[in-house]
Amino acid sequence: MKRLRVAVAGVGGQGRIHLLNCLKLKNTEVVAVADRSKLVLSKVSQLGVKTYPKYRDMISKEKPDAVIIALPNYLHADCCLESSEHGCDILVEKPLAMNTEEGKHVADHIRETGVKLMVGMSHRFIKGCRKLKEEIEAGTLGHIDFASALFFTGPFFAGKRVPEWMFDPDKIGGSLLDAGCHIIDLLLWYFGEPDSTVGYTDSQFNLGYDDYAEVFIRFRNGVNASAVVSWRSRVPCYRVEIVGEYGRKIALSQKFGIFDMGIRRGLTTFITETISQRIKGQPFLPLGDYIYYEELNYFVRCILNDEEPKPSVDDWLKVSKIIDLTYKQNPIKERE
Numbered sequence: 001m002k003r004l005r006v007a008v009a010g011v012g013g014q015g016r017i018h019l020l021n022c023l024k025l026k027n028t029e030v031v032a033v034a035d036r037s038k039l040v041l042s043k044v045s046q047l048g049v050k051t052y053p054k055y056r057d058m059i060s061k062e063k064p065d066a067v068i069i070a071l072p073n074y075l076h077a078d079c080c081l082e083s084s085e086h087g088c089d090i091l092v093e094k095p096l097a098m099n100t101e102e103g104k105h106v107a108d109h110i111r112e113t114g115v116k117l118m119v120g121m122s123h124r125f126i127k128g129c130r131k132l133k134e135e136i137e138a139g140t141l142g143h144i145d146f147a148s149a150l151f152f153t154g155p156f157f158a159g160k161r162v163p164e165w166m167f168d169p170d171k172i173g174g175s176l177l178d179a180g181c182h183i184i185d186l187l188l189w190y191f192g193e194p195d196s197t198v199g200y201t202d203s204q205f206n207l208g209y210d211d212y213a214e215v216f217i218r219f220r221n222g223v224n225a226s227a228v229v230s231w232r233s234r235v236p237c238y239r240v241e242i243v244g245e246y247g248r249k250i251a252l253s254q255k256f257g258i259f260d261m262g263i264r265r266g267l268t269t270f271i272t273e274t275i276s277q278r279i280k281g282q283p284f285l286p287l288g289d290y291i292y293y294e295e296l297n298y299f300v301r302c303i304l305n306d307e308e309p310k311p312s313v314d315d316w317l318k319v320s321k322i323i324d325l326t327y328k329q330n331p332i333k334e335r336e
Helices: 014-024 038-045 055-062 073-085 100-113 127-138 175-191 263-280 290-304 313-329
Strands: 004-009 028-034 066-069 089-093 117-120 144-152 194-202 212-219 224-230 237-244 247-251
Touching (some): 004 055, 004 290, 014 089, 055 073, 066 073, 089 290, 100 313, 175 194, 175 224, 175 313, 194 313
Parallel strands (some): 066 089
Antiparallel strands (some): 144 237, 237 247
16 A cells, blocks of 8 residues: 655644554555654654654655645744755644735745645544535535624633743734634635625734624625624534525534533444444544544545545635735724
């Protein structure tokens, strides 16, 4: 079996999940990881994986087939350029870049070098969200009038350690860029080209960036949609709803909206998912974490089969333009 030689840049958070999934997949070989934390590298080295403190050194010395990028937001674009320069295909966590201009620079470089790039919009792999996509394409809801997506999440839940870079607006961007991009991408995936966009942002925490945002999009096919993201809630919440002439469909998330599902339903889902994983021969995954496993598996198969993975850099640029427009309409001001 042909195996993809993979390197992981950043393994302190989401990158750790990607690393563990790479080790579980039969068609990947982890050649190295990079992280600036000595503690993180010490733990990873116990898995028998080679480590580097700098991703540039890792990429140039190991020459992997592909690089998975899970660094702090502000480093994504630079690592994409470095990976592309060495001919490595790329799976990069959202956001691809801090703004559209920076994203276009990455896109131009990707096209020049000919490498493949996938942006880690993992919500496309949520079972309920994929089911909604199938319902829309099958036309079972008839003409769709309205859609909404709600995502209350963030780094500030009680008991959760927040990395220092997340307090810097130049390094994180804000709730809309960091998390809202997921649900905007879903809406674009569902309904195609937008016709007009109106957005609103607010900052209650006074950190110099938005911790709440609303975006209203009218699509060329006549669908009206809203996307709401917040980092203020102490309880995660996730809900995507599509309303058509023949009814409505709702998607919840095992990963981000377990409280919406309820304890009994959540427990039933956990048991069902565990059984399903065993039947499929998959490794045990925490409730809802199948989305990252499926995402990575899809990316690896695309690269090995010489296929273009989605979402692409062009898909990201469409999302980025809406985010940039929203920020331009609503510059963040500190509360009195």
